[in-house]
Amino acid sequence: SQTIHQWPATLVQPVGSPLSLECTVEGTSNPNLYWYRQAAGRGLQLLFYSVGIGQISSEVPQNLSASRPQDRQFILSSKKLLLSDSGFYLCAWSKVFNEKLFFGSGTQLSVL
């Protein structure tokens, strides 16, 4: 069966510090991968998606970046965090692009 792992679960970082959130999928190959952010108002905002290794599409311009160094690994990064980067970050995967997403358990990021 397929599983998705996302870590860390919680993270407190000072403004200006770097960020690296990691997500891995097991039990499937060539998944579509996504990073979403959920701000305090609950809405889900798509940040990045990837349909293959090295292929990253950005939905919202910001100081975040994403990389897919391996087929089932998706990393969300920042060189310098802003206060506005605080939120709940969710990684997800799907077999068919944009259909039936399976989500990770999320990372609660607090930038202070």
Place this chain on the structure above:
Amino acid sequence: AQKVTQAQTEISVVEKEDVTLDCVYETRDTTYYLFWYKQPPSGELVFLIRRNSFDEQNEISGRYSWNFQKSTSSFNFTITASQVVDSAVYFCALVTTGTASKLTFGTGTRLQVTL
């Protein structure tokens, strides 16, 4: 442009009451899929159902049922005999097909079920 509207921000019910969560969507595409996801307090979104635009049959799964009506562009979700474990944020989502596939989530409805 496509849009998903969940007008109910929060709903509170007492256990065993029935509750309906509304979802209204907008799209110009004739082929699309609709979804419902549940986000319990743990944070992880859980897939509940997928419905394609050509299948207007209502679906029932245990205490859950979904009413898809293309005439009103709605895909409402009803929980019968609600339980405390149903407390969560519920998201409706729409995805269009093809190379320009776009997935859009509604803003969610927080359901609180109390004893």
